[in-house]
Amino acid sequence: MPSLVVTVIGPDRPGLVGAVSDVVRQHGGNWLESRMSHLAGQFAGIILLDVADADVAAMADGLQNLKAHGLKVVTEVDSSARPASNSAPIWQLSVVGNDRPGIVREVTQVLVAHNVNVEELTTECSDAPHSGGPIFRATVRIRLPAELDTGVLQTELENLASDLMIDFSSAAAAGDTAGA
The missing domain is CATH 3.30.70.260 (ACT domain)
Known part of the structure; x- marks a missing residue:
């Protein structure tokens, strides 16, 4: 299953995380990790999603539709196998x-x-x-x-x-x- 790394940025307002999570849910994605913050009046976030191969394009398209909410979205697919564990300290x-x-x-x-x-x-x-x-x-x-x-x-x-x-x-x- 590929991972999708998503970055979002736009003017901060209530409901932005909900709008992103709605798209993830609609396309069967699994929200794994995220970092989000309010910076100088802007909302900025990065999210790691697991998405089925067949749903990657639809998920990316759905996330691009968040422009209607004022968000700029960048998606990157990472199909590389994630290491089970990195023992480096x-x-x-x-x-x-x-x-x-x-x-x-x-x-x-x-x-x-x-x-x-x-x-x-x-x-x-x-x-x-x-x-x-x-x-x-x-x-x-x-x-x-x-x-x-x-x-x-x-x-x-x-x-x-x-x-x-x-x-x-x-x-x-x-x-x-x-x-x-």
């Missing part, structure tokens, strides 16, 4: 510091240099309680190659900038076993 990376351009790029450059895969990235900026200046926060779930020396990775991440606090820990140690 999952780690959690937290980054906090005064907001400035380039933080995500700096962190991801270190990760790429060590062949680390980003499984999930969440970022936000908020005002600091006392100074009122913007504080950047990122939480990153990463999958490490088995041969990686975590001490080297941690040192390189901590050396990025003196104004960033970096916490690097095993997701299993933190009680997070999702995806592991």
Whole structure:
């Protein structure tokens, strides 16, 4: 059974998730995973669906009809066999510091240099309680190659900038076993 990866974006309003789920149900899809968020007045989401081979085209067409609800939709079919389990360790990376351009790029450059895969990235900026200046926060779930020396990775991440606090820990140690 192929998987369908769907991204949706449009002006936020009540009922958008319901409209998407109606299409999935109408075409016999199984909603497996999703990440959805309200960002700057927009609704943005990514969804992983299982769809029978015979229903993929109808599902994709049905999702395109969500334009009537103001949504832009992109669908990608993934017919590759999903691995049963990936035993590579999952780690959690937290980054906090005064907001400035380039933080995500700096962190991801270190990760790429060590062949680390980003499984999930969440970022936000908020005002600091006392100074009122913007504080950047990122939480990153990463999958490490088995041969990686975590001490080297941690040192390189901590050396990025003196104004960033970096916490690097095993997701299993933190009680997070999702995806592991």
